[in-house]
Amino acid sequence: MDVGRIEEGEWNELQRNLVATIPFYDRINRFATLGQVSKWRRMVREMLPEGRVLEIGCGPGSFAEDVKGGELICLDPIPEMLGAAETRVNAKRSQHGDSPAKFVEGTAENLPFENDSFDAICSLFSFRDWYDKRAGLTESLRVLKPGGSIVIVDPAKMNRVHGLLGLFWMRVWVGSYARLVCGQRDHPWKWLTKTYAGFGTTKDYVRMLDDVGFEGTKAKVVFPGMATIWSARAPS
Ligand SMILES: C[S@@+](CC[C@H](N)C(=O)[O-])C[C@H]1O[C@@H](n2cnc3c(N)ncnc32)[C@H](O)[C@@H]1O
Numbered sequence: 205m206d207v208g209r210i211e212e213g214e215w216n217e218l219q220r221n222l223v224a225t226i227p228f229y230d231r232i233n234r235f236a237t238l239g240q241v242s243k244w245r246r247m248v249r250e251m252l253p254e255g256r257v258l259e260i261g262c263g264p265g266s267f268a269e270d271v272k273g274g275e276l277i278c279l280d281p282i283p284e285m286l287g288a289a290e291t292r293v294n295a296k297r298s299q300h301g302d303s304p305a306k307f308v309e310g311t312a313e314n315l316p317f318e319n320d321s322f323d324a325i326c327s328l329f330s331f332r333d334w335y336d337k338r339a340g341l342t343e344s345l346r347v348l349k350p351g352g353s354i355v356i357v358d359p360a361k362m363n364r365v366h367g368l369l370g371l372f373w374m375r376v377w378v379g380s381y382a383r384l385v386c387g388q389r390d391h392p393w394k395w396l397t398k399t400y401a402g403f404g405t406t407k408d409y410v411r412m413l414d415d416v417g418f419e420g421t422k423a424k425v426v427f428p429g430m431a432t433i434w435s436a437r438a439p440s
Contacts, residue, residue, distance in 0.1 A: 207403065207404030207408050209335060209336055209337070210333070210334075210335045210402065212335065214398075215335040218398070221396075222395070223284050223285070225393070228382070228386055229266065232378070232385060232393060237427070240430070244426055244431050244433070247426065248267070248357055249267075249270060251355050252326060252353075254273060254274050255275070256277070256321065256323050257271065257324045257326065258279060258315075258317070258325045259276070259279065259328070260312045260315075260330060261327050261329075261331070262285065265278070265290070267326070267328045268305060270296065272300050273302055274302075274323075277308060278307050279315070280309065312327070312331075312339075313334065317347045318347070320350065322349060323352050323353075324348075324353045324354070325352070327354075329358055329359075330358075332358045337409070338412060341354075341412060341413060349438065350438055351439075353438075354437075355433065356434045357432070358432065359400060359429055360409065361406075362425065370429040370430075375397055378397070379394065379397065406423045410423050417439065419436065420436055420437045421436040422434070422435050
């Protein structure tokens with residue numbers, strides 16, 4: 205199994221399924237994580253410096269809507285995700301008196317930004333969907349300013365046995381609820397189970413961050429099998 209890549213056909217199918225998650229996204233996410241997801245999002249927000257921040261794979265804006273201050277740019281390959289996020293995120297930013305966020309269509313593997321242009325990059329529950337993780341991290345490093353930080357959250361396995369338990373959780377617990385909420389047997393969360401199965405261990409991505417040239421890489425398992433937070437810096 206290559207924990208760094210998703211085949212093109214599979215990725216296109218995954219993206220089609222992600223569009224179908226939009227109406228149910230937050231509800232099923234809360235259930236799947238036993239309500240812990242808001243705590244993890246808050247932890248990431250607290251790790252971000254003030255300045256120009258890029259969220260890669262913003263989805264419907266579940267994280268971005270609570271990022272306060274600074275300059276926020278949200279990137280996603282799915283126009284429907286960007287549309288949902290823009291309404292939600294900019295309504296909150298205007299309540300807080302913050303400048304509107306910008307919404308950009310694109311992928312991590314080919315970031316449409318100049319070199320050295322962000323103080324921080326974050327990616328929550330999206331890294332596991334990147335079709336070429338090494339290329340996405342290399343691009344992230346290119347667009348980060350020297351000393352800029354990257355923070356990633358996703359459900360890594362601790363080891364292969366642990367991965368089987370996680371798969372059981374996703375298939376049975378999350379799968380049954382998703383079937384009920386979406387009202388269909390063939391619900392889009394089946395695809396999220398697939399990406400979970402193909403995702404590697406916490407250590408795999410510590411190594412990958414180091415290999416592409418990040419420094420000071422740290423990984424914290426905040427909930428085994430459901431959330432690891434990786435953080436690292438671009439060399440100064
Ligand atoms: C599960 S959603 C995560 C949404 C949000 N960040 C959150 O905190 O819940 C994953 C998002 O990653 C996006 N994505 C998938 N592949 C990507 C890639 N190669 N580059 C950037 N984003 C990608 C998907 O379109 C989707 O909107």
